[in-house]
Amino acid sequence: MSETTEALRDAEPRARIVATAERLFREIGFQKTTVADIARELRMSPANVYRFFGSKAEIHVAVAGHLMSEVEAAAQQIAFGPGSASERLRALVIGNEKMNAERYLADRKLHDMVEAALDEHWPAIDAHIDRIDGLIESIIAAGMVTGKFAKGDPGLAARLVHTACIRFCHPRLMVEYADRPEPTSAQMIEFCLAALRAGVAV
Known part of the structure; x- marks a missing residue:
């Protein structure tokens, strides 16, 4: 076989x-x-x-990988779907926030697994972050080509945007900032879009 x-x-x-x-x-x-x-x-x-x-640990990693792959699949569909670069970037950040909230905040037992993954630095977490960075980069690069965003380094711009929006997709930070309603993800992405149009730091 x-x-x-x-x-x-x-x-x-x-x-x-x-x-x-x-x-x-x-x-x-x-x-x-x-x-x-x-x-x-x-x-x-x-x-x-x-x-x-x-081992049981391998099952833990597989479950985490499955959950993250669903988020990545939805983000990929947005990144390469219709709409302007601004519309797609906005939808990706807000969609990512919604999916992570549904998976990791609404269910405290599952959130415990995420906490362990973060504490133990599972490689799958870094791989997930890299893949989301890559999708954000593809949107920004397209926006630079069409002139919607100022020319610059799309890779650096993607990491800056992802970092600026991290509290809306990082399960631990989403919990810690749950009682702080502002800035909202919509407000933060508008801030990032303004920076991209102006070419700030990229």
Whole structure:
């Protein structure tokens, strides 16, 4: 059997394990959920779960990766979708805020997993940030080409915008600033758009 065929064969059970783990993390918490719990829900043995994931920690990372991939997919659709660069950048930041709030703020048990990911510096977090930076960069670069934004370094501009808007997409900061209504994400993105049009710092 080729590696490609084997990977395709394993994809479905891996996805079921991740989906089941995510549901249990929401219901009883990621720390309390055991591999035996996941296996029981799937009517398989723990040993069978370990065929696809070497440890419980690998399942944690897979669940986090799945949640972040959904945010990235939505952001990619916005980044390469219709509308002006300003409209797409605005939609990406506000959409990112909404999706992260739905995933990590409304559900405190799932938020605990995010806290652990941040505290333990999971590489998946940095990879997610890099991918969002890249999508923001693509929008800004397009805006520079069309003259909507001043010419400059789109990579630097993307990191500046992402940093300026970090409190609206970073789960920990979203919690810490929940009682501070301003600036809103809409206000911050308008500030960033004004800077991009003026070519400030890029």
